[in-house]
Amino acid sequence: MAEEIQTILEANALYHVYESKAEDGNVVALRGLHVKVKPGEAVAVVGPSGSGKSTLLKCLGGLMKPSAGNVSLDGRNMTRLTGQELVLLRQKTISFIFQEGNLLPHLSAVDNVAQPLRHQNVSPKEAKQRAMDLLTELGMGHRAQGLPAALSGGEQQRVAIARALITNPTLILADEPTGALDPITSREVLALFKNLHEEKGVAFLIVTHSAEVAAFCDRSLELRDGRFVAQHGADFEVHDLAESRELIVDDIGTVAFPPDILLQMGGSGRYEVEDVGDGRLVLVSAEESESLLVGGKTLAASCPACNHEYGDDETQRCPDCGSSRPMI
Numbered sequence: 001m002a003e004e005i006q007t008i009l010e011a012n013a014l015y016h017v018y019e020s021k022a023e024d025g026n027v028v029a030l031r032g033l034h035v036k037v038k039p040g041e042a043v044a045v046v047g048p049s050g051s052g053k054s055t056l057l058k059c060l061g062g063l064m065k066p067s068a069g070n071v072s073l074d075g076r077n078m079t080r081l082t083g084q085e086l087v088l089l090r091q092k093t094i095s096f097i098f099q100e101g102n103l104l105p106h107l108s109a110v111d112n113v114a115q116p117l118r119h120q121n122v123s124p125k126e127a128k129q130r131a132m133d134l135l136t137e138l139g140m141g142h143r144a145q146g147l148p149a150a151l152s153g154g155e156q157q158r159v160a161i162a163r164a165l166i167t168n169p170t171l172i173l174a175d176e177p178t179g180a181l182d183p184i185t186s187r188e189v190l191a192l193f194k195n196l197h198e199e200k201g202v203a204f205l206i207v208t209h210s211a212e213v214a215a216f217c218d219r220s221l222e223l224r225d226g227r228f229v230a231q232h233g234a235d236f237e238v239h240d241l242a243e244s245r246e247l248i249v250d251d252i253g254t255v256a257f258p259p260d261i262l263l264q265m266g267g268s269g270r271y272e273v274e275d276v277g278d279g280r281l282v283l284v285s286a287e288e289s290e291s292l293l294v295g296g297k298t299l300a301a302s303c304p305a306c307n308h309e310y311g312d313d314e315t316q317r318c319p320d321c322g323s324s325r326p327m328i
């Protein structure tokens with residue numbers, strides 16, 4: 001029997017467009033992403049502001065329906081489930097941790113932590129006991145009766161983590177979970193994540209700007225303009241993305257070179273494939289005098305993301321949605 005590669009989370013050809021009637025028009029936030037997360041794996045998503053990280057996380061977690069593409073959670077295609085089935089699958093498998101605003105303001109810490117169990121046929125008494133145990137484990141037992149507003153940022157985030165853990169998720173999706181914390185608290189939170197990852201085999205997908213968080217992950221995916229442009233191993237510096245990178249070639253053979261690499265290659269233009277083999281591709285710049293834009297014939301006539309018609313325009317970036325113009 002062929003060994004199946006198991007994934008806890010898988011997304012194929014994920015696109016998302018925020019529709020808007022405003023003057024600046026629709027925003028294409030995700031442009032055809034493929035993601036696979038194995039059980040127990042920790043993956044970071046890094047990239048500049050506005051590159052689509054939060055949008056990706058929401059689509060992967062079923063909080064938002066992508067415009068196109070599909071997402072499978074634990075082997076089940078979420079896009080095909082009914083509302084109720086989706087809610088159940090999500091509750092059983094995923095927990096979310098956001099930068100802030102994870103807690104219900106009118107409930108005490110312990111009630112916040114116990115709340116997700118209400119949907120899971122657990123008696124209120126048992127739910128409260130489990131919540132209390134978890135808070136104690138996270139060093140928050142003495143603050144269990146406090147309302148969120150009376151807790152410090154770090155304490156609130158620990159309560160949020162307890163709340164995320166109470167359902168024993170196999171996957172945690174976190175959006176800048178340490179972004180609002182001071183360095184010491186942020187280290188504590190990271191230590192908790194590490195423990196869950198190593199001891200309990202919980203998988204993580206973490207959007208982060210923090211080098212420490214990225215270093216904790218097994219690999220980091222670099223998002224730029226709604227596309228993955230590179231993958232990095234655990235030992236890279238978040239502030240130095242140009243180092244130690246792998247480029248990602250998608251299913252249709254597209255590779256988006258990060259701008260700094262493109263610059264080193266000599267910029268956009270025509271390249272000849274001099275040699276191919278065994279994961280190796282040698283590109284050599286074609287004759288310099290020959291322009292990429294000869295007659296506009298080599299560039300796509302319309303934008304694949306928003307269908308903008310370029311007409312005679314030779315621009316390489318879509319004026320409506322900002323997508324790079326592909327060559328055909």
Ligand SMILES: Nc1ncnc2c1ncn2[C@@H]1O[C@H](COP(=O)(O)OP(=O)(O)OP(=O)(O)O)[C@@H](O)[C@H]1O
Binds near residue numbers: 029047051054056
């Ligand atoms: N509700 C929305 N309506 C319209 N456009 C949106 C909406 N939410 C996000 N966008 C746009 O989609 C793009 C991706 O946004 P997203 O929030 O996913 O970025 P991000 O990588 O999480 O950025 P940051 O690091 O600042 O949190 C941006 O251009 C943003 O302006």
Ligand SMILES: [Mg+2]
Binds near residue numbers: 053054055
């Ligand atoms: Mg964001």
